[in-house]
Amino acid sequence: MAQNQFKLLGTRRFLPLFITQVLAVFSRNMYKNGLIVLLAFRMAEEESNTLINIATGLIILPYFLFSSLAGQISDKFDKRKLIRIYKLAEIGIGIVGIIAMFTQHYALSLVVFFCYGTSSTLFSAAKFSLIPQQLNRSELLAGNALIQMGAFIGTLTGTIVGTILVGFTHPGQHGLTFIAVILIFTAVIGFLASCAIPKAPPSSPKLRINWNPVAHAMRVMYLAWQTPPVFYSIFAISWFWLTTTAFLAQIPNFTRDTLGGNEDIITLLLCCLTVGTALGSLLCNWLSRGRIESGLVPLGAIGITCAGLALGFQSSSFQTLSNANLTQFFNHQGSYLILLYMTLFGIFGGIFTVPLYAMIQDRSSAEIRAQIIAISNMLNALFMVTAALVSITFLDILKISIPKYFVIIALLNLIVVTLIFAKLPEFIMRGLLLLPARILYRASQKGLDQIPREGPALIISNHISFLDPVILADTVERYVRFIAHPKIYKSRLLRCILHMSDAIPIGLDLDDPNSRERTYKAIEESLDNGELLCIFPEGKISEDGELQPFLKDIEEILRRKSVPVIPIALHSADAQDENSAQQSKKKSKRRLFPEVLVIAGQPVESINTDSESLQKKIRDLKKKE
Incomplete structure (x- = not known):
């Protein structure tokens, strides 16, 4: 919580x-x-x-x-x-x-x-x-x-x-x-x-000071590029400032020419935008359960686009007043919707930016963190200047009205953030998981801080439901890439999530003898790239909650690469109820929103363990509850 x-x-x-x-x-x-x-x-x-x-x-x-x-x-x-x-x-x-x-x-x-x-x-x-x-x-x-x-x-x-x-x-x-x-x-x-x-x-x-700002900026951007979440977060923040500046700079002319209001209306719109951004910033902690949640970024991006489109379309049909004061504006049809959309633009802007700043701070190396933040500020300024040039192009040269301009900027926002998300699927994947994860179950966790914050690692987990990839992807803060058994990989329920997370199927083509070898090589390559992988070694869902025999593939995976292995046990309150003495009565009272507990054990090196040892560790973790 x-x-x-x-x-x-x-x-x-x-x-x-x-x-x-x-x-x-x-x-x-x-x-x-x-x-x-x-x-x-x-x-x-x-x-x-x-x-x-x-x-x-x-x-x-x-x-x-x-x-x-x-x-x-x-x-x-x-x-x-x-x-x-x-x-x-x-x-x-x-x-x-x-x-x-x-x-x-x-x-x-x-x-x-x-x-x-x-x-x-x-x-x-x-x-x-x-x-x-x-x-x-x-x-x-x-x-x-x-x-x-x-x-x-x-x-x-x-x-x-x-x-x-x-x-x-x-x-x-x-x-x-x-x-x-x-x-x-x-x-x-x-x-x-x-x-x-x-x-x-x-x-x-x-640190030796580099007095050449251009050379230093290029060097820092190169270092940021080596950590994709940091690099693309920087550009996402800069794009937000371009979008916000494009809207904010037009508020005085928008008020005078489109709404027909006086200076008080300008102040009112600025208040709505500012208060909305402050509220959106505060909402982030509640929506993310206090964690650094990249899944909020797509939610904020979509909200900015929808609010911008709504503001543009609503204002285009607004009957222009004549130097109206606050009372006249409030009495005019459509005025409250204008204020609502401006506030929502600010709310989703706050939801969009706060996780990005936190990601940059969290995933940047401490030795260059301030330098990365400073270069991000430089890019923000560059994009704000670009926003002025974009405004001149559309409003002064092409003579487009301000409501239409708002619609264009909102659509451009959707295109740009989609390109950013395509480069970093973590945003989309965690965004897709955010609402289901908050609706379908109630999760709590213990010991997940033992998962390395960076570098290659392998999670070994028991398998109690089709929601397990969703649960782990939601509760583990790092981006998780799954190693999936063919039956799980082909599941209609999980296919979308596994494809979005670029899951590695184990021997998907059973008729091809080289299929498993390609899987092992894909796992090695992923670990070489410093990724966090997760496998359910049982290969199928346990119907009674008890651990099933591990597949033989786990031994080969452990043998090929020396990386930290983190055993994780998943506990379902419903499963525990059904194994009780009153099993038949409990089945009829299965929880609508099941409680799931995720417990992580101490990491071990893959070359120093085997499937039996890992199975015992997971079994011991399950006995703790």
């Missing part, structure tokens, strides 16, 4: 980092949006548009310039000390920003924008690589969910507060003073919170 993720907020391992993150995002967005509103309303339209575009670019530019350096520094030095330095620097940036706003020195304000972007670039690499260093693996998904929630809440509140306070900057009003006080106060509190972060020793203290 998933633990209450909010308990992390009561620990020193997480709370100071969370406070530091939220306040940094809040103050940066308050200043940014406050200044943008000032530029928009205090300058000529052409001048303000130019400065706003330059300001937006200066916030993103540091991600291209300094992400490579940020990752290397975070791996080389103590992350706690680095975060303190970054937060102390933000106090100085805030002071300069206040001076720029009071003196209306817009060139200096642009420098402040660049400095805030640089601080964010450096802090992001340290922050995301610090999370797996401070939290247990079982807390990783919950920690990322809370950080994601905090980031979006900080963005929303900072945007709203900055916009509101700038409205009180006319002669005799004190809006700028309030902004100054809040900016310095949050920066100081953020620095004090960073001082409470526990020590975070460097993961690669002997």
